[in-house]
Every structure is written in structure tokens, then in C-alpha cells.
Amino acid sequence: MKALLQQVAEGKDLTEAQAEAAMTLMMTGEATPAQVAAFLMALRIKGETVEEITGAARVMRARATRIHHNRPLVVDTCGTGGDGSYTFNISTTAAFVVAGAGVAVAKHGNRAATSLTGSADVLEALGIHLDLTPAQVGRCIDEVGIGFLYA
Template sequence: MKEILYRLFEHQYLGREEAKTVLTNMAEGKYSEAQIAAFVTVYLMRSITVDELIGFREALLDMRVPVDLSEYNPIDIVGTGGDNHNTFNISTLSCFVVAGAGYKVAKHGNFGATSVSGASNVMEQHGVKFTNDNDRLRRSIEETNIAYLHAPMFNLALKTVAPVRKALQVRSFFNVLGPLVNPIQPKRNMLGVFNLKMARLYYYLYQQTGGDFSIVHSLDGYDEISLTSDFKVITKSGEKMYTPESLGFERIAQEALDGGKTPENASQIFDNVLNNTATPAQKNTVIVNAAFAIQTINPELSIEECIDQAKKSVESGAALKILKKFVALNS
């Protein structure tokens, strides 16, 4: 690792196979936490290359616990995190809204590294017990339309680096990797990114998968559609700019999306949204994200039709019913 660090400090890059080897060694415990922290920090000072990202991704996928939900053709809705906005769990809520609208979802998530509450935090707050058992995951997606895959249970490397990520509390290349290493490798993805450079990187990778995808970015730096600014949506058909107003929503203040200071705060907002008692800003942000996920599944639908489906899922109580059934099944 010492030689690799010296090379990286001199602004050199890793080849695809080198990157794969480093991450494999990391998972096998061959590096100290200090070495891992130094390695991770390099990527705060420069961008990750396509070869490095592919190598890291291949290592994680080769080591993953196998699970197969392909017959359900589910979607994953995820943000890279690391946008420094500490929002409530918008992507995870969108998953339940999409499931409430009748679509299958396989959510890959983890504890928050750069925010108060990651997807796994809010699941844990609701009493969910994580599993990597294929039969239990299949039962969950069949009976509730949603399966939750807690990342460290499917990959040793993610578990190994978790203490370092938590201690650093800054964005790392693991934020970039997370959306690419869902162990079931879904053919449908909606991904939020924190800058447009990252959007182009994912666009290049998703094009190679042949699946359906939407990459979203709010121009004021959110890794989701925040309704606080104009936003861009990139699909395999091209890219398009939207304003909140063009979709019938009011532009909102950034403070309206704050997730609070504790996981309990974020969990309360989560419940408020699904109980249809949240603020209009919180509710509409979830609805618009869920709508674009629905359009990723059904590109032939207009975004207005998708917004109606998402709104109906929340206001009819369908999304809340899914959550209650999901928690009962997975506790």
C-alpha cells in the first residue's frame, strides 16, 4: 500500500486491475485503518477515473453475496450522498411511494456516512432486521413490492471500511461506488448525483449495462430532485432541464429539506410523509422523485401521469400500507 499511496500522492492513476486488487486486499484486511483513510482521502483531492471506478466495482461485485431477484425486474432508487445538505431520507421514501404505486423495488442502502440518517438508519429506526437470505428477500418483494439490501451484509469490503468512513465523515469514492454495486444488479436505476461531472461518469457506465436509467441532479448541488432549484434528468434517450414550476410545484427553500440532528428526527419526517402529514415541501420533493422513478420504469408515460401516480400512492395511504407490511415482515 505504501508504494500505491506514493504514486497517488504524485497524481498518478491506478489501472483497472490495480484498482480491483487494492479493493480486494482492503476487504481481506490487508491494510490498516490509517492506510485506508489515506487512500480514501486521495479521492477528495482528485476525481476518480473510469478505469479506477470499474476496477473497484468489479472487485466488489466479485466478492458479493449472491442474490437473485431478476424475475421481478425491480428498480433501485439511490443517491450518491456526500452533497453536504443533510436531507431527510428522500430516496428511501421514494422507494416506498413507488412500491405503493404497484411497482417492484430493490433498495440497496447503508448507514449514513455524511448525513445524520442513511437508508439503513431509517430502516433500523423502524425495527427492520437486515438479511441477505435470498428466500426472505424474495418473500419481501413478492408480498410488499420492496426488498431492502443492507450493503455491508452483501460485501465484506463495505463492512471493512465502514469505521473509516464514519470517522472521516466526508464524501469518498464509496459514495460513487454504492449505486453501482447493488448485489442484484437491477436493470432499472434512478440515481441522484451531487455534480454534473459525476452524472457524465455514471452515464458512461450505465450505457454499457443496457438497462433503463435516470440520473438526476439539482443545479444547486443536491443528489436528488430537491425542488430548490432547476434540475437536470439524464436518460438513455437524452437529457432535459426542468424547473419546479414547469411541473406544477413551488420552488422551496433549502432549509425545508433538512433531516434534523438525529436519526430520530429523520425517522419522524419519514413517517410524516407516508402519513400524509408532512409539510408540502417534504411531501412534494418525495413525490417528484418517485414520479421520475416511475417514468424510468414506464418511459411511455408522461411525467404528469407519473406525478399523479406518486401523489395517489401517498394520499391514498397505499405507500403507508406498504411500509407497515414491510416492517411487519422484516422485523
């Protein structure tokens, strides 16, 4: 991780394979929290390349928990994590609109970090229980057309 962090801190781009290696170290817990923070900050300052995003996304997709459902089509909605404009929670509203139109939705979200409300905050305020197993989320998608997953 140290060599990859150094490369990014020097403003040098990573190859797709290097980005995969860095993300693997982060997701397996082999990188320290300080290394993760420094790496992500250096990457953001440098600016992410297509190769870096592709490599990181490949690792995250491979390690993601699969949600099994029986719907032929499911869309995934996720907000930005705080727009800084203190607007209402648009992505959660959009998820209900899409589900209401008959398209199943896997709604990703979390609690508010930089905005007034995160998706989890909105859904809990509506009385929706969010502490579900992946199998239960899949059942929600099948039965009511929408399921929530913490991002």
C-alpha cells in the first residue's frame, strides 16, 4: 500500500491493476485507516482516471454482497451523499417514484453526513425497518418493489 500511496501522492496515475491492488488492500483490511484516508485524499486531489475507477469498481463488485430476487429488472438509485445545498432527499423520493411506476428498485443509501437527511434517516422517519438481511431485502424487492441497502 505504501508504494501505491506514494505514487498517487506524487500525482502519478495508477494502472487498472494497481488500482485493483490498492482497493483489495483497503477492502480486506490490510491497509490501515490512515493509509486509506491518505490514499483516497491523494487520489481525489490528483483526480481519478478511468483506469483507476475501473480497477476499484471491479474489486468492489467482486466483493459485493449479492441480493437475490425474482424481478426481471431492478434499478439501483443512490444519492450523492450530500449536495451541500440542503435540498430534500431527492434519491429516496426518486426511488419511490420509480417503484410506483412498476420498476423494482434497490435503493442504496446511508445516514446524513453533510446534508440534512440521508436516505436511512428519511426511511426510518417513515417507520420503515432497515435492519434486514440480504435475503429479506430480496424479498422486499420481490413483494413490494423496493428494498433498501446500506451503501
